[in-house]
Amino acid sequence: xxxxxxxxxxxxxxxxxxxxEECPICHSKRYLRRDMRFLINPECYHRxxxxxxxxxxxxxxxxxxxxxxxxxxxxxxxxxxxxxxxxLEREVDIRKRVSQVFNKQEDDFDTLLDYNNYLNxxxxxxxxxxxxxxxxxxxxxxxxxxxxxxxxxxxxxKRSNQGMRDEKRRLASEKEQARLRQQSAASEAQAYKAERxxxxxxxxxxxxxxxxxxxxxxxxxxxxxxKSKALRxxxxxxxxxxxxxxxxxxxxxxxxxxxxxxxxxxxxxxxxHEYGIVHDNYRWQPLEQAKKDRRIMAGGYDIDEYCSRMLxxxxxxxxxxxxxxxxxxxxxxxxxxxxxxxxxxxS
Amino acid sequence: MSLxxxxxxxxxxxxxxxxxxPEKLVSLRAETNAFATKNITKAIKRARASDExxxxxxxxxxxxxxxxxxxxxxxxxxxxxxxQAKPFSLPVSVVGTAVQFxxxxxxxxxxxxxxxxxILPATLFLATKTESRHMALKDFAERLRGLTAWKxxxxxEVIAPEFIITQALRFSFSVRHPYRALSGFRLEMLGLLEVxxxxxxxxxxxxxxxxxRGKLLGGRDPEAWGEVVQRMHETALKYxxxxxxxxxxxxxxxxxxxxFAALHIADPEFTEMFLEIPLRNKPELKARVLATVLACKVVxxxxxxxxxxxxxxxxxxxxxxxxxxxxxxxxxxLNRAQKRDxxxxxxxxxxxxxxxxxxxxxxxxxxxxxxxxxxxxx
Numbered sequence: 263x264x265x266x267x268x269x270x271x272x273x274x275x276x277x278x279x280x281x282x283e284e285c286p287i288c289h290s291k292r293y294l295r296r297d298m299r300f301l302i303n304p305e306c307y308h309r310x311x312x313x314x315x316x317x318x319x320x321x322x323x324x325x326x327x328x329x330x331x332x333x334x335x336x337x338x339x340x341x342x343x344x345x346x347x348x349x350l351e352r353e354v355d356i357r358k359r360v361s362q363v364f365n366k367q368e369d370d371f372d373t374l375l376d377y378n379n380y381l382n383x384x385x386x387x388x389x390x391x392x393x394x395x396x397x398x399x400x401x402x403x404x405x406x407x408x409x410x411x412x413x414x415x416x417x418x419x420k421r422s423n424q425g426m427r428d429e430k431r432r433l434a435s436e437k438e439q440a441r442l443r444q445q446s447a448a449s450e451a452q453a454y455k456a457e458r459x460x461x462x463x464x465x466x467x468x469x470x471x472x473x474x475x476x477x478x479x480x481x482x483x484x485x486x487x488x489k490s491k492a493l494r495x496x497x498x499x500x501x502x503x504x505x506x507x508x509x510x511x512x513x514x515x516x517x518x519x520x521x522x523x524x525x526x527x528x529x530x531x532x533x534x535h536e537y538g539i540v541h542d543n544y545r546w547q548p549l550e551q552a553k554k555d556r557r558i559m560a561g562g563y564d565i566d567e568y569c570s571r572m573l574x575x576x577x578x579x580x581x582x583x584x585x586x587x588x589x590x591x592x593x594x595x596x597x598x599x600x601x602x603x604x605x606x607x608x609s
Numbered sequence: 610m611s612l613x614x615x616x617x618x619x620x621x622x623x624x625x626x627x628x629x630x631p632e633k634l635v636s637l638r639a640e641t642n643a644f645a646t647k648n649i650t651k652a653i654k655r656a657r658a659s660d661e662x663x664x665x666x667x668x669x670x671x672x673x674x675x676x677x678x679x680x681x682x683x684x685x686x687x688x689x690x691x692x693q694a695k696p697f698s699l700p701v702s703v704v705g706t707a708v709q710f711x712x713x714x715x716x717x718x719x720x721x722x723x724x725x726x727x728i729l730p731a732t733l734f735l736a737t738k739t740e741s742r743h744m745a746l747k748d749f750a751e752r753l754r755g756l757t758a759w760k761x762x763x764x765x766e767v768i769a770p771e772f773i774i775t776q777a778l779r780f781s782f783s784v785r786h787p788y789r790a791l792s793g794f795r796l797e798m799l800g801l802l803e804v805x806x807x808x809x810x811x812x813x814x815x816x817x818x819x820x821x822r823g824k825l826l827g828g829r830d831p832e833a834w835g836e837v838v839q840r841m842h843e844t845a846l847k848y849x850x851x852x853x854x855x856x857x858x859x860x861x862x863x864x865x866x867x868x869f870a871a872l873h874i875a876d877p878e879f880t881e882m883f884l885e886i887p888l889r890n891k892p893e894l895k896a897r898v899l900a901t902v903l904a905c906k907v908v909x910x911x912x913x914x915x916x917x918x919x920x921x922x923x924x925x926x927x928x929x930x931x932x933x934x935x936x937x938x939x940x941x942x943l944n945r946a947q948k949r950d951x952x953x954x955x956x957x958x959x960x961x962x963x964x965x966x967x968x969x970x971x972x973x974x975x976x977x978x979x980x981x982x983x984x985x986x987x
Binding site: 530531532533534535536537538539540541542543544545546569572573574575576577578579580581582583584585 | 610611612613614615617618619624628629630633785789790792793794795796797799800802803804806810811814860861862863864865866868886887888894897898901
């Protein structure tokens, strides 16, 4: 039988969205009956509508009404096709049937080559059955093999079922383990956080009540915090969970942002008195008055800052000589370039 | 990185842009004078060519550098007086800054190009703004009209040269005045008193208490010392508020050197003794500072002695009237010409006005295009 014969055997594909879908037996269209269902029988894979099946096969087996087919069909064998492509439907059915008979597994063979040869033979039979090549001979081989190996087939079938059950159980247990792991990690993190917060609260309340030296309290608080830090590190050092066989590789490493330094408006620049010496206290009436004047001090005015500024004003440029000190001038220019834009000569 | 008094000053615009050696200062002024002379001779010739009534044969006699300086110094003195007297009554901080602006302006411009009478009110007005003593322009012009030289001054005339001035100042408006340092000096004196009283100095204090009492205070009672300090302060302030502002010391020396020069005038022995304290362990620097202070002192004393020679000034004024840049007399018109709608008044040069009008019309036309005018001019 040639491969072209296939097309005579199997009806052509019909698109479900096609409103003109028509039953080949009664010629009623989906256009008139929206709830129309088409069923097939794996004996010949001819598609027909449900009402036709009811009408023809309700009284027992009858030949297929499609002209030229004549295969005897039974009503209980009719089913809705899984695939639109009925050739595919048929191929799946055949493969299912063959694999139920030829159900040996790799560990049944001594060598891989033997297993592959076996698979090749099975595929030959399957291919011929699908494409209607020497069907009778193939069916014959299938039946003979089934009869000869009935015992082994049953055993293999049982074993494969057992394997599937085992696999299911393994998956379930893995899921359960992951859940337990997550739960324990969360509770541990919570415990660490609670302990740290308690330690902090303790330090703050001790500082607030004002009993004892602030430094000592802070230090004691530090040791508690350290202890809880050690706990956290212990948690972080825990061994990685056992490999479950599922790994994602090539993920980028996330870099944790470091602690943010306190904001420095002068960017590390500090004022220093090279020449003047700021005394702790100046006995001067205006300064004394300013210190007491709430109008001046309320705004946060700093008398020491004022003194420092006055001294800076006294010595500003003390060691800078016009046209002489190249290095100081260059340093100054560098500093100026840092702090403002360089003026361009426009005049 | 730490910011000391030296780096602080070295990074200032006063040092970077407005400090020169005496030679450089002279050469700058000579350059400005030569440049102005050349340009003004050309400008006057151009003006004569178009004006038929003018005497074409008359020699163009420009001011010399010395004459320019006489004029500028006279106007500086006038500015000092004008700012501090009624009706302005501004503090020295404002007037001093104005004087410095005025001096800086005429470092790169000649009085022949821009007449001091036009520039002077503008610098004062600018200084009121930079020193936070701003008054309304209208108010300023009204006060100015009370003075004989500016009877007809309008707000426009005051503001007209402002951009030229800011440009000549190279957009740096900060002036570091040495008189501010006198408060610091007073503070240092108070610190010394504390040392004597407490019989010990702060950490790093270089002198022994006995030295402070014996050498620095001359064995006098520290409680009576306030009077001496007050006297020094007053003398120094007189120089710093007067001679220092009118002379060229701001161009030549750092503020600290000018202050100590003024203090040196008030009490040389004490000042030299006092310099031990900031210059402890720095003998090399001490020699240089002392030399600079003494040089500055000479300039200050000279400036103090200088009197405005009214006859000479009158002569230069008369000469200036004949050699002014004819194109720069109408500053208000020039200022307006810089702005957009100047052409309407017809005061702008015909060609420039026409060119500007064409450009404006073209851009208006282009703007009506589907996708607007091009981003870059062709």
